[in-house]
Amino acid sequence: MTFGPSTPKPSPDQLTAHGAEHDHGPYEAVFTGAARAELDELLTRYPNKMAALLPALWIVQRERGWVSDDAMAEVADVLALTPAYVKGVVTFYTMYHQHPVGRYFIQVCTTTPCHVCGAEGVVDAFLQHTGCGELGVTSADGRFTVIEVECLGACGFATPVMINEQFLESVTPARVPEILAALT
Ligand code: FES
Numbered sequence: 662m663t664f665g666p667s668t669p670k671p672s673p674d675q676l677t678a679h680g681a682e683h684d685h686g687p688y689e690a691v692f693t694g695a696a697r698a699e700l701d702e703l704l705t706r707y708p709n710k711m712a713a714l715l716p717a718l719w720i721v722q723r724e725r726g727w728v729s730d731d732a733m734a735e736v737a738d739v740l741a742l743t744p745a746y747v748k749g750v751v752t753f754y755t756m757y758h759q760h761p762v763g764r765y766f767i768q769v770c771t772t773t774p775c776h777v778c779g780a781e782g783v784v785d786a787f788l789q790h791t792g793c794g795e796l797g798v799t800s801a802d803g804r805f806t807v808i809e810v811e812c813l814g815a816c817g818f819a820t821p822v823m824i825n826e827q828f829l830e831s832v833t834p835a836r837v838p839e840i841l842a843a844l845t
Contacts, residue, residue: 688731727758778819786834
C-alpha cells in the first residue's frame with residue numbers, strides 16, 4: 662500500500678501508537694509568542710496570507726509534531742481561510758501528519774521502479790527492525806512510524822528512504838539495522 666496524494670491515507674485509528682488514546686487535553690494555540698512572531702515575519706514575504714499556508718503548517722508540525730483538526734482551525738483563523746481549505750491542503754500532502762507519529766518518520770518509496778528493485782524487502786526490514794509491524798503504526802516505544810510513499814525523485818538510487826529530513830539512497834534490507842542503530 663502506498664500513501665501518496667492519489668491514494669487514501671489510513672484512518673487516524675490505524676496510525677496512532679499501539680494502544681494510544683486520542684485524549685490530548687485542551688487545545689493550546691500554536692501561534693503565540695515566538696511562533697506568532699515567526700508567522701508575522703513570514704507573512705511579510707508573501708503577497709497574501711493564503712500564500713503562507715504551507716510554511717505556517719510546517720511551523721505547526723515543528724511545534725506539535727503533527728497537525729490536528731484544532732491546529733488546522735487555528736491556521737485557518739490566522740490566515741483568513743476556511744478550515745475546509747486548510748484540511749484539503751493538509752490531506753493532499755503526505756508530509757503533514759494528521760496524527761501523532763514516531764520520533765523518526767520513515768518514508769520508503771515503493772513506486773514501480775523501486776518496487777522492481779526490491780523496495781518491498783526494505784519496507785519489510787524497517788517494519789521488522791523498528792518493531793512497528795505494520796505500515797502507519799507507531800512502534801510501542803514511540804520512536805518509529807514507517808510508511809510507503811510515491812516516487813521520491815531518486816529512481817536511479819533504489820531504494821530511497823527519508824527519515825525525518827534525512828535522505829538515504831540505495832537502501833537495502835541488509836543496511837536497515839545499521840541505519841536504525843545510527844539514529845540517536
Ligand atoms: S520510483 Fe522510487 S524514487 Fe522514483
